[in-house]
Amino acid sequence: MNDQQIRNGKIVRSAEPLNLEMPFEKLDGFITPTELFYVRMHxxxxxxxxxxxxxxxxxxxxxxxxxxxxxxxxxxxxxxxxxxxxxGNSRIFLEPKVSGVQWGLGAVGxxxxxxxxxxxxxxxxxxxxxxxxxxxxxxxxxxxxxxxxxxxxxxxxxxxxxxxxxxxxxxxxxxxxxxxxxxxxxxxxxxxxxxxxxxxxxxxxxxxxxxxxxxxxxxxxxxxxxxxxxxxxxxxxLRKMPIKSEIAQPMEGETVPVNSKVRVRGAAWTGEGEVAKVELTVDGGATWNETKLDEAKPNAWRLWEFDWQTPATAEKRILIARATDSKGRTQPAEHDPDRGAYMINHLLPINVEVR
Missing domain, CATH: 3.90.420.10 (Oxidoreductase, molybdopterin-binding domain)
Known part of the structure; x- marks a missing residue:
């Protein structure tokens, strides 16, 4: 991104009113630093x-x-x-495009x-x-x-x-x-x-x-x-947040080395109960693996990670995280059109290249 798109380490989604997003790949701990916390204004x-x-x-x-x-x-x-x-977090992933601030993954903290x-x-x-x-x-x-x-x-x-x-x-x-x-x-x-x-x-x-x-x-x-x-x-x-998970690393479009251990990590959250498990697919949904979860704390996200053994040959892969909460609710595969431009908690694929 060029300098005009970044302000104090955050992505500028609009300048007037000011709306700033944390690059989600900067997720690095349970607490989001104040200087990286997203900004939403009307x-x-x-x-x-x-x-x-x-x-x-x-x-x-x-x-x-x-x-x-x-x-x-x-x-x-x-x-x-x-x-x-x-x-409206993750609105940029909706198809067809809808109006509103085009948030990626980082309008959350x-x-x-x-x-x-x-x-x-x-x-x-x-x-x-x-x-x-x-x-x-x-x-x-x-x-x-x-x-x-x-x-x-x-x-x-x-x-x-x-x-x-x-x-x-x-x-x-x-x-x-x-x-x-x-x-x-x-x-x-x-x-x-x-x-x-x-x-x-x-x-x-x-x-x-x-x-x-x-x-x-x-x-x-x-x-x-x-x-x-x-x-x-x-x-x-709009009231309670539904169950949701996001991948912080690797990023969309990132290249990872062949035949190596790559740590896939991210966060999951829910407005009721707690995050019970997060599964990860590294092959576009053909198989799912349970990830390692940090301690659960009320009303906060739960960090997760998975050590992925990458393929021995160069190829493209689709990574998707899927969370389930303590009430048995799992992220849907697709966005509910009745939610319009809001409550975006469907599965979000990350495309990476192995080479």
Missing amino acids: YAIPKIDRTKWRLRVEGEVERAFELNFDELTKLASKRVAALLECA NANWTGVPLSILLDRAGVKQAAREVILEGADEGPAELAGGPHGKVCFARSIPLAKAREDALLAYKINDVDLPAEHGFPVRAIVPGWYAVASVKWLQRVIVIDRPFNGYYQTLDYAFWKRVHGNPELEP
């Missing part, structure tokens, strides 16, 4: 003064309140490892996040009995009509069920033990483990408890897919 980065920032908690609560950054960081905190994946459990703020506010969902609203805003939405500016906002908000949602102010950089949501962002990163709203400014389903633009018209209910399609917001 609008320009909002300029926020931490000393003036406030978070408002309101809606179906007994005691609406707001707090500043220092007050938030004095509350009980947690540090959790969690994976974030853009709902695993980081340590430090912050305050959302449940602490909800308890302080006193959630009313009728409450059903919690809206997370960011400070980033722009014209939705550019994406076929309504005219005028909209804030980026998503909702999660009250039960999920109480279970493990986090208001994070650190990534990998440093303050959030601006592109990752400074000063505070949400982390919703197990769900696509669209739910982990950045530049958080309001938490709104509601008593009905949220129908915001980025909840319904965008970041939604068709779910079949009794055979009939119904629009459903």
Whole structure:
């Protein structure tokens, strides 16, 4: 790639708004370095003064309140490892081509996040009995009509069920033990483990408890897919990540030596349960081999590797990884067209040349 396509070690998928992808072949450990973690934006980065920032908690609560950054960081905190994946990760592999950021394999990362459990703020506010969902609203805003939405500016906002908000949602102010950089949501962002990163709203400014389903633009018209209910399609917001695996090395189009041991490695993840096994084929699906898995940790990816004895003669090979989770779900062979440009977890072949 030329210099214009790379910025600080990441692939530039769009310059305005800024969307940067980690070259997935740089996967080198359980935690993704902050400088390599992918960046997804819909609008320009909002300029926020931490000393003036406030978070408002309101809606179906007994005691609406707001707090500043220092007050938030004095509350009980947690540090959790969690994976974030853009709902359009791997979109570049779809045929025919679809609209949207043309992500390859690297719109995904695993980081340590430090912050305050959302449940602490909800308890302080006193959630009313009728409450059903919690809206997370960011400070980033722009014209939705550019994406076929309504005219005028909209804030980026998503909702999660009250039960999920109480279970493990986090208001994070650190990534990998440093303050959030601006592109990752400074000063505070949400982390919703197990769900696509669209739910982990950045530049958080309001938490709104509601008593009905949220129908915001980025909840319904965008970041939604068709779910079949009794055979009939119904629009459903993107939520939990399905089981998925990706090969980091060797890379697409790479040449590997004949009659040698080549370490094939990658990562697998799921939004529910845990990754139970990852199989690898080095002959386009004719045979499958079980890979060696690292320790399983909740809401994070599981690294895997396999020592491949390459053929003794020069030839082309197709490598494919296939993951299965603890609930028995295995990656599909093909993309479900009802998912449109999202939830891309089908088998992704890597073509290599042995010579």
